[in-house]
Structure formats: C-alpha cells, structure tokens
Amino acid sequence: MESVILASASPRRKELLEQIGISFRCHPAKGEEKADGTTPEEIVKRLAQQKAEEVASHYQEGIVLGADTIVCCEHEILGKPENRRQAAEMITRLQGRVHEVYTGVCLLHMHSGICGRELIFAEKTEVEFYPMDQEEIEHYIRSGEGDDKAGAYGIQGGCAKYIKGIRGDYYNVVGLPISRVYQSLKQMKAESHDTINCK
Secondary structure: EEEEEOOOOOOHHHHHHHHHOOOOEEOOOOOOOOOOOOHHHEEEHHHHHHHHHHOOOOOOOEEEEEEEEEEEEEEEEEEEOOOOHHHHHHHHHHHHOOEEEEEEOOOOOOEEOOOEEEEEEEEEEEEEOOOOOOHHHHHHHHOOOOOOOHHOOOOOOOHHHHHHEOOHHHEEOOOOEEHHHHHHHHHHHHOOOEEEOOO
C-alpha cells in the first residue's frame, strides 16, 4: 500500500485529507522557510517544495505532501500575523475589497530513498470581503481565530459572515485545494501502478 506523508501540522489540512478518505501520517517540516520567487505562485510552490523535500529525506517509500498558503492583497503578501495589532491591520486592508489566496502543493513520490516523481502546482482563489466597521474588526481579532492563519482570517470560521463571494476553489482558501490534490495522487498512482491507501 502506498502511504501519504503530510509535511504539515495544519489541522485544516488534516481535516481535508480525512474528509476525502485519504489515509496519511503527519510529519511536520521544521526547517526555516525561504520565500524564493518573484510572483505569489512561484513563492508558494517553492515553500511547498522546501517542506516536502525536508520531510522526504526521512523516508524510503511513500508520497510526501508539502503545502503552503499565502494571501496577497494589492500585490503585497500577507503571511501569518505576529500579533493582534498586525492582525487588525491585515483585516482592515482586506475588508471591502478583493484579494487572492494562493496555495502551493508539492508531491514527492519516494522509492528506495529516491524521489522518482515530483508534482508541483499552485492554486489561486479570489476572495471578496464585505465592508467591516472598526467594532466588527476588533471583535473578530479578539476571537483569536486568525492568529495562526495567513491574512489573519479563517474562511471556514466566524469570518464567514464577512465573505461576499469567492472565485475559485473554496478549499484552497481553507488551506488545501483538495480535489486537485486527490487527482494528482491518482495520477501518481496510475504512473507507479501502486495503490493510494484510502479508508
């Protein structure tokens, strides 16, 4: 049976893999990430690749899945806020306008300690916020929901009431374009003639 190794500790990514019935183990990457690249797509693909490569070095067999998500507003990348003040600044920038969410994914198929196949891609989703007043922004920040999330918000949580619309994959904003990941795993399975272990 082919095993999937998730190079992330993200509870959202774990939930999405469980949702579609993929059996996996978690081995979070711990190395320092370097945001190489000039475009959001290049940056998230490189960050995902760094995570996957770090974790893949510990395995002889299996498919390592690395992923990274960033938010981009008016050509500026918004990562995870360092504090509540920074989170408030991010939400203030996002409210009332459209921004982009990019998730990079890297799949490394390991066999006998060697990477035999690599798939790297990035998915983009546009998200539009309704306008928010200062009280709404402060209330959301105090909830702590966006403390560990790119752009300081979680679309699947309390912030949902401020989402006017999205264009693209909703799950990409949650943290993993899960249908595209599944199709990519199927592709690797077909090419290797192995079986992806599903529940």
